[in-house]
Amino acid sequence: MAHTSSREGSGETTRRDFLELVSWSTLAVGTAVGLWPFVDSLNPSKEVLALASTEVDLEPIEPGQRVTVMWRGKPVFVAHRTPEEIEAARATPLDELRDPEPDEKRAPRPEWLVVIGICTHLGCVPVGQRSGEPRGDWGGWFCPCHGSHYDTAGRIRKGPAPLNLHLPPYTFVTDTLVRIG
Amino acid sequence: MQREFVEAPVRGVLKWIDRRLPVITWAYNELVVYPAPKNLNYWWNFGSLAGIMLTIQIVTGIVLVMHYTPHVDMAFDSVEGYIMRDVNWGWLIRYLHANGASMFFALVYIHIFRGMYYGSYKEPRELLWILGVLILVVMMATAFMGYVLPWGNMSYWAATVITNLFSAIPLVGETIVTWLWGGFTVDNPTLQRFFSLHYLLPFVIFALVFLHILALHQVGSNNPLGIDLTKKDKIPFHPYYTIKDMFGLGVFLLVYGYFVFFAPTAFIEPVNFEPANPLQTPPHIVPEWYFLPFYAILRAITFDILFIPAKLGGVIAMFASIFVLFLLPWLDTSPVRSARFRPIYRQFFWILVLDVLVLGYIGGQPPEGWYVTVGQIATAYYFLHFLVILPLLGKLERPLPLPSGLDEPVLGTAGTRAAK
Ligand code: HEM
Numbered sequence: 001m002a003h004t005s006s007r008e009g010s011g012e013t014t015r016r017d018f019l020e021l022v023s024w025s026t027l028a029v030g031t032a033v034g035l036w037p038f039v040d041s042l043n044p045s046k047e048v049l050a051l052a053s054t055e056v057d058l059e060p061i062e063p064g065q066r067v068t069v070m071w072r073g074k075p076v077f078v079a080h081r082t083p084e085e086i087e088a089a090r091a092t093p094l095d096e097l098r099d100p101e102p103d104e105k106r107a108p109r110p111e112w113l114v115v116i117g118i119c120t121h122l123g124c125v126p127v128g129q130r131s132g133e134p135r136g137d138w139g140g141w142f143c144p145c146h147g148s149h150y151d152t153a154g155r156i157r158k159g160p161a162p163l164n165l166h167l168p169p170y171t172f173v174t175d176t177l178v179r180i181g
Numbered sequence: 182m183q184r185e186f187v188e189a190p191v192r193g194v195l196k197w198i199d200r201r202l203p204v205i206t207w208a209y210n211e212l213v214v215y216p217a218p219k220n221l222n223y224w225w226n227f228g229s230l231a232g233i234m235l236t237i238q239i240v241t242g243i244v245l246v247m248h249y250t251p252h253v254d255m256a257f258d259s260v261e262g263y264i265m266r267d268v269n270w271g272w273l274i275r276y277l278h279a280n281g282a283s284m285f286f287a288l289v290y291i292h293i294f295r296g297m298y299y300g301s302y303k304e305p306r307e308l309l310w311i312l313g314v315l316i317l318v319v320m321m322a323t324a325f326m327g328y329v330l331p332w333g334n335m336s337y338w339a340a341t342v343i344t345n346l347f348s349a350i351p352l353v354g355e356t357i358v359t360w361l362w363g364g365f366t367v368d369n370p371t372l373q374r375f376f377s378l379h380y381l382l383p384f385v386i387f388a389l390v391f392l393h394i395l396a397l398h399q400v401g402s403n404n405p406l407g408i409d410l411t412k413k414d415k416i417p418f419h420p421y422y423t424i425k426d427m428f429g430l431g432v433f434l435l436v437y438g439y440f441v442f443f444a445p446t447a448f449i450e451p452v453n454f455e456p457a458n459p460l461q462t463p464p465h466i467v468p469e470w471y472f473l474p475f476y477a478i479l480r481a482i483t484f485d486i487l488f489i490p491a492k493l494g495g496v497i498a499m500f501a502s503i504f505v506l507f508l509l510p511w512l513d514t515s516p517v518r519s520a521r522f523r524p525i526y527r528q529f530f531w532i533l534v535l536d537v538l539v540l541g542y543i544g545g546q547p548p549e550g551w552y553v554t555v556g557q558i559a560t561a562y563y564f565l566h567f568l569v570i571l572p573l574l575g576k577l578e579r580p581l582p583l584p585s586g587l588d589e590p591v592l593g594t595a596g597t598r599a600a601k
């Protein structure tokens with residue numbers, strides 16, 4: 001080979017080794033940098049991220065009633081829980097739960113539970129929002145896709161889903177108005 | 182082993198071209214001269230049928246794109262309203278394409294099981310087989326994304342459930358899913374990228390098919406006896422197999438035509454005649470029939486395995502059920518190719534076929550009660566077949582004596598008849 005120097009093959013590091021290393025790493029980094037815009041262009045665009053927050057008027061929601069609102073294209077379940085439902089959720093010992101989380105943390109105002117209505121298994125919308133729909137063995141929600149049961153705090157109790165229904169970020173603007181997002 | 186090429190017998194302008202760009206010689210050698218075993222049976226028709234089906238999908242697809250609108254507000258109406266009712270022959274082109282996908286999978290599945298029965302994946306055809314499995318994987322991605330395009334309610338929820346599979350990946354799962362969606366749910370960005378990829382991938386398949394055939398013609402076709410054949414046991418592809426493939430095509434088109442004209446919605450879920458609704462999950466989410474066995478394997482893992490949660494376990498099992506096919510040439514340790522000379526393997530082959538049919542049935546049922554148990558047993562057997570039975574069988578089974586060539590069995594019987 002033309003570039004073989006007398007020092008090569010002796011195990012010593014040559015200036016050529018250094019140049020090769022620098023060239024290859026520059027090429028690798030350059031390729032990655034060049035590809036990144038294409039990869040990142042597939043992430044949510046500014047328009048998608050800009051989607052406004054959603055406000056929900058709690059006034060008309062009776063105890064025991066549940067309503068669904070849309071936030072960032074996802075269904076959010078707002079449940080006005082009855083005293084029995086709160087009691088059932090609070091009385092559950094944490095070691096019975098797959099994803100242990102106390103009800104006090106999930107619903108700081110016990111009568112209002114706000115969860116994202118998307119099953120944490122593979123993303124179906126669980127049923128139980130309308131009266132008459134199956135609510136699963138723990139009176140919360142039931143996902144018909146592969147049979148996940150959620151309790152009245154939206155915690156996973158049975159079936160393939162690994163996690164509780166997620167909580168969206170939300171604040172109470174007034175006692176009867178909640179802003180999600 | 183090097184193939185011999187014959188120069189194409191052309192004159193004049195064609196010769197002028199062929200000297201400079203040997204496409205004519207190439208086509209002549211692949212499609213006319215190619216020496217094919219003279220004992221191929223009708224199971225060898227399915228490869229060329231699949232190739233023709235790919236061409237039909239590409240042609241009908243390109244025309245559909247001229248009328249289709251890839252936007253969540255318009256996709257459903259552009260298919261169910263505009264293409265189906267207003268576009269001249271739109272209904273025909275769409276039904277050819279939608280049923281074409283089902284036909285394509287049926288042909289390819291038969292083609293794969295043919296390969297398994299006759300041991301066509303064995304030395305020296307390992308790469309040929311691997312290219313085939315790659316084609317299957319890309320086909321699945323293509324069909325999945327195509328199914329999303331009409332934006333019916335099953336399209337929407339199938340897209341949601343399948344993309345959510347990636348959320349099972351530890352740590353980065355959610356990030357990957359958001360990236361796949363281009364948002365926080367399946368929505369317009371998802372539809373548009375699926376449309377782009379659905380257009381692209383068939384051409385990737387085309388390139389893979391090209392390599393598949395290159396690999397086939399390099400080592401030569403296997404045959405029902407699975408033995409290596411010499412020149413005298415082979416005949417030129419044209420006219421012998423071109424005519425046989427044309428006959429097979431005629432029979433196939435009758436089946437395809439039956440569905441397109443007399444049962445065009447046989448494979449379409451009724452839910453997909455309703456537009457996508459992000460708030461209303463259909464009570465039974467089922468994929469297209471050709472995905473059902475894999476869907477059953479996905480749902481069979483309802484329990485945690487050591488530190489692997491059930492959800493991730495199901496996803497791993499489903500991908501493994503396809504991946505194991507890549508390893509088949511090395512999992513099957515028997516040097517004998519054709520099941521004709523492997524009396525025990527032959528029985529296990531048919532049990533596997535039955536097992537996959539059972540998985541397909543279970544995949545279409547709700548995941549409750551005994552369906553779950555049967556699905557789990559069938560899933561376990563599927564892996565047992567490839568990972569335990571095949572490696573052991575190659576060592577334990579005693580194959581029947583192999584003939585040395587094609588005339589031997591013929592001469593043999595003639596000989597005994599003469600002796601009587
Ligand atoms: C490997 C080959 C292909 C397969 C397996 C395939 C599969 C599918 C499937 C299953 C559908 C849904 C059909 C329905 O329910 O209506 C579909 C739709 C569609 N495909 Fe393909 N396709 C292939 C090639 C192509 C190509 C090459 C194009 C364009 C160049 C294309 C364009 C379309 C369009 C525009 C739709 C939406 C219209 C409709 O739903 O009928 N496809 N495809």
Ligand code: FES
Pocket residue numbers: 119120121122123124143144145146147148159160161
């Ligand atoms: S998506 Fe809810 S159980 Fe699978």
